[in-house]
Amino acid sequence: MHAILYRILGSNQDIEDLLQETFLEVFRALPRFRGESQLGTWISCICSRVAFNYIKKRKPKPEPLDEARHLPVAAPGSDDIVDSRAAAVRLYVALSKIETKQRIAFALHVIDGRSMQKVADMTESTLVATKSRVLRARKRIAKLATRDPYLARYLSEQEQTP
């Protein structure tokens, strides 16, 4: 559960409250669980839903993309190496600018490596809708990355590194 929330949100901020909320939802809903899906998948659904509601409720911080210049970058002298933590911060800033369902689908499939079908199950969506969201999220992130070379390099490296 922690991993799912972390992947979607990108940090441990507020994650204690969200984990608590997820556990509570699981226990409350347990009597209604009929075993139609695997328990883990069912719990993952609840987790995704909690994350979704949290993102929707949270007021979006006005953060123009230009401010990405002030985000952390790699240490001087290590231009060839993209600091993954710094890059992750920039990535999640970019993710915060895209639609929530697309963000979650991108985080779970592209970043976390879950299959499209798994992501569809976790987000209670169809496979077609999930693929569409991931595709749109990719395009949006790629467009945002054109204004953030550091992020662009990071995304490119994720493609190349075996």
Added chain:
Amino acid sequence: MSTFSNPPEVEELSDLSWKRIEARTLDRLSEEAMVGGAEDETQKRTSILWPLLGGTALAAAAALFVLISGTSSDTGEVAGGETAGGKTAGEVVALESLAQPPSRENSLITTHQEASLLDIGPASVEIAANSSVYIAQHGEAVTLILDSGSLSIQSKGGALIVRAGELEIHAEDSSFVVNRTELGSEVAVNQGSLVIHQGSQQFTLRAKAQWPIPASEAELAAAETIAPSATKASRKSPRELFEEGQGLEASSPRSAIASYKKAWSSKGPWSANALFAHARLEEARGNRKRAQKLLRRYLRVYPNGANSQDARELLR
């Protein structure tokens, strides 16, 4: 790009964070069960901190239980279903020694209309309807403190102690029933044997034997105080219970607490008054920790209650 070849690492949470999460979660579950159980008389609810369900549902409960079991009790802080937040609810508790009875601020399980089955390591315990038991665990040893009602226990070989009034039962590999009322405690052994400690005396009870334990003088005195209203307690309204508690505070604080507890386990404005009164009484008796937990519970459930300001003052 399909998926990230080297995704960012998931930053682990500290043990302290996990402890906080489980404490708050179990506190909330306990509160919801307590409030919900008295709301609907026709709905069978059990306040249970370790829901023991069947099959796949047990897996989810086990996930949380593993989370609970995996944490250490190094803080020595204890909490339970009836105590307020910030503590590890339903958790293992460090028992100082048997000479010092475990604090009542342990895991509390209260049943209403249905019995509950609990598996707690060295024993399987069936908690009869309308019973209340505290559970404390120290390492592999478990202590059950029967507050009221009945337990049917199958001990499986580990160290298990059951306390019911002035009776202390040490059991290993035995099956027995313990029943506690205002008038005393009874034990019936089905299989195996156990050792009963009462005061400085020690007895071994074998299979098919029974123990009628006469109430101590203290228990009899308390019973006399509450006996006139005991038979009506289950039919008393929260207001009546609250007023009964007020009347008993000076002469029998323990009985007053019992009345307040019954009152605030139900829903309604008088339950708020009773909860605050209970907290205030504990404070007056010098049980600061218990009082604080009750006050925090009060503020959580009734943040804008009539006594919320007083509650915040007392917490300072």
